[in-house]
Amino acid sequence: MFRYLYSIIISLAAFFYNDDVIVETKFGKIQGVQTSKSRTFLGVPYAAPPIGSLRWRPPENPRPWTGVLDTKEVKAGCYQLACASMNPAILCPKTVSEDCLYLNIWTPANARKDSRLPVMVFIHGGNFVQLSGGSLLFRGEDFVSKGHVILVNVDYRLGAFGFLVTGDGPRDAKGNYGIKDQRLALQWVKDNIEAFGGDPRKVTLFGQSAGAQSTAIHLTNGKADGLFRNAIIQSSPFSIRYKTKEEVLFLGDFIAKFVNCPAGDITCLLNVSAEDIALAEHEARSVVTSPFLLELFEPIGPWVDGDEVKMEPVTAAQSGKFENIPLLIGTVSEETRIFVYEAFKETMGLETYLGILLLADPIKALKLLAKYPPVKSRDCRDTLQNLSTDLIFTCTARNVSRSLQTFGHSSIHLYIFNHPFSAKGAWYNFTFCEGHDCHGVELPFVFHTAHLGGFHLSPEEERLSTELISYWSNFAYTSNPNTGPHPVYLNWPNYDIKQTTIMHFKTPKSELLDEYRKNFCDFWDDVGYFI
Numbered sequence: 001m002f003r004y005l006y007s008i009i010i011s012l013a014a015f016f017y018n019d020d021v022i023v024e025t026k027f028g029k030i031q032g033v034q035t036s037k038s039r040t041f042l043g044v045p046y047a048a049p050p051i052g053s054l055r056w057r058p059p060e061n062p063r064p065w066t067g068v069l070d071t072k073e074v075k076a077g078c079y080q081l082a083c084a085s086m087n088p089a090i091l092c093p094k095t096v097s098e099d100c101l102y103l104n105i106w107t108p109a110n111a112r113k114d115s116r117l118p119v120m121v122f123i124h125g126g127n128f129v130q131l132s133g134g135s136l137l138f139r140g141e142d143f144v145s146k147g148h149v150i151l152v153n154v155d156y157r158l159g160a161f162g163f164l165v166t167g168d169g170p171r172d173a174k175g176n177y178g179i180k181d182q183r184l185a186l187q188w189v190k191d192n193i194e195a196f197g198g199d200p201r202k203v204t205l206f207g208q209s210a211g212a213q214s215t216a217i218h219l220t221n222g223k224a225d226g227l228f229r230n231a232i233i234q235s236s237p238f239s240i241r242y243k244t245k246e247e248v249l250f251l252g253d254f255i256a257k258f259v260n261c262p263a264g265d266i267t268c269l270l271n272v273s274a275e276d277i278a279l280a281e282h283e284a285r286s287v288v289t290s291p292f293l294l295e296l297f298e299p300i301g302p303w304v305d306g307d308e309v310k311m312e313p314v315t316a317a318q319s320g321k322f323e324n325i326p327l328l329i330g331t332v333s334e335e336t337r338i339f340v341y342e343a344f345k346e347t348m349g350l351e352t353y354l355g356i357l358l359l360a361d362p363i364k365a366l367k368l369l370a371k372y373p374p375v376k377s378r379d380c381r382d383t384l385q386n387l388s389t390d391l392i393f394t395c396t397a398r399n400v401s402r403s404l405q406t407f408g409h410s411s412i413h414l415y416i417f418n419h420p421f422s423a424k425g426a427w428y429n430f431t432f433c434e435g436h437d438c439h440g441v442e443l444p445f446v447f448h449t450a451h452l453g454g455f456h457l458s459p460e461e462e463r464l465s466t467e468l469i470s471y472w473s474n475f476a477y478t479s480n481p482n483t484g485p486h487p488v489y490l491n492w493p494n495y496d497i498k499q500t501t502i503m504h505f506k507t508p509k510s511e512l513l514d515e516y517r518k519n520f521c522d523f524w525d526d527v528g529y530f531i
């Protein structure tokens, strides 16, 4: 009944606003949906489908079309296996396809051609192998109606489709296509967003996890000049190295063999079905290609090709090769809990903990043990969680921010998010995340989408969500999270090596914090981040 009423309301709204929901892009007209909260254009093609002979080719512009393209529903997510068997459904695309280079646009309900609103382009995470910008968690209706900005959510090629490397001949697969896809989407936004009421000169790029890593790549490869003017880096695992040439070629050979193609035979690989490629990739992900333990977390993804990925973003920050634009950078307080507790379902004894440290770095293992001594020798999972959260997320974020400062970047705001989602069952099978701040915990607050998964926010959580949306969208308006259309009660100062104040997002009230995990981060600055 409600569903029925809802669709009547939508149809009525669409009827009354009929002129406004058709927008002309450079490639043709598209028709979206008007609701009381937003105007929505879903599944808008920003590239030609990367299928057939365009598989493992840089993305190309879409073919122009005549007539009006229907853009009222999300398209299939990029090809991936078994997302929903590993993740809450709210994160996963309903269907998947190799034909997936689409983006989704939400504008405030009253946006008009001349509104000149700031635009926020979001790159989703998922280890470069999963999830989709069209997933419910990233829906933009509330975000744009509360923030009064335009949100664009991008899908990019994942896994083997986005990152396979077979060699460097003219038709070889050369990897990093997912990154190129994201940039073409940014170009599309620059060229088309004005017609939706956006200001192409006020684009903010933001991303979480693999999306944050991608954002950092766009800030360090010198190719995205003029495509965005601010960036937000949410929970980037900065210490996970990108692949070397040897590693990606090894993976490429493995995938070829798995589908019965001679190693490096691109003609043969082009003839393999998407499903078989995905199966081979899935298998390849369990193959260890590197002596560096942390790479197990991202078995397939970007590689340092000297072009798309010039160097590790941490190294770029430490050597002054990072785009100097205003940044918000932050992490959540228990980033690695989900990985540690997934890997160790029971308890983790002292021997196992020591073994992991030795495997990570035989030379530094004892130093690490001294800094992170087990509290309960019969279960070292929380100790490993603390160590790895500092190493991979918290302290690298601090190091990157401080390094940028030494190169004269003056507009960096740092945060720590520290509020466990109160809704019971919100973590589905990851019950060990209940009452904790696991990786991704800030997302339902940033996008205000918990209700789409059937969960409610408490009044305090509503306030926290409003606060995040206010800072994020103010930043899009003015490059400063404190100023813009949304009042904030707490002035979030620039991060400064001497002052070290960061925002501590939490309930009942967020507050400012100095020297967050200083002692541990000083330790990692000393030990180094690539162990």
Ligand SMILES: *[C@@H]1O[C@H](CO)[C@@H](O)[C@H](O)[C@H]1NC(C)=O
Binding pocket: 084, 085, 086, 087, 429
């Ligand atoms: C969650 O756990 C239940 C019971 O253990 C299992 O049947 C189900 O397949 C799991 N679901 C996911 C998404 O892992």
Ligand SMILES: *[C@@H]1O[C@H](CO)[C@@H](O)[C@H](O)[C@H]1NC(C)=O
Binding pocket: 270, 271, 272, 273, 274
């Ligand atoms: C592989 O090649 C055969 C023969 O040319 C063709 O019929 C088939 O459709 C191709 N399969 C794919 C997935 O391209």
Ligand SMILES: *[C@@H]1O[C@H](CO)[C@@H](O)[C@H](O)[C@H]1NC(C)=O
Binding pocket: 375, 376, 382, 383, 386
């Ligand atoms: C992990 O870090 C938190 C925050 O500093 C601390 O309260 C907790 O005791 C630590 N846990 C272990 C097991 O070291």
Ligand SMILES: *[C@@H]1O[C@H](CO)[C@@H](O)[C@H](O)[C@H]1NC(C)=O
Binding pocket: 318, 399, 402, 403, 406, 524, 525, 526, 527, 528, 529
């Ligand atoms: C960042 O970390 C490196 C170690 O990888 C260290 O040498 C450097 O001093 C740190 N930079 C800052 C600004 O703290």
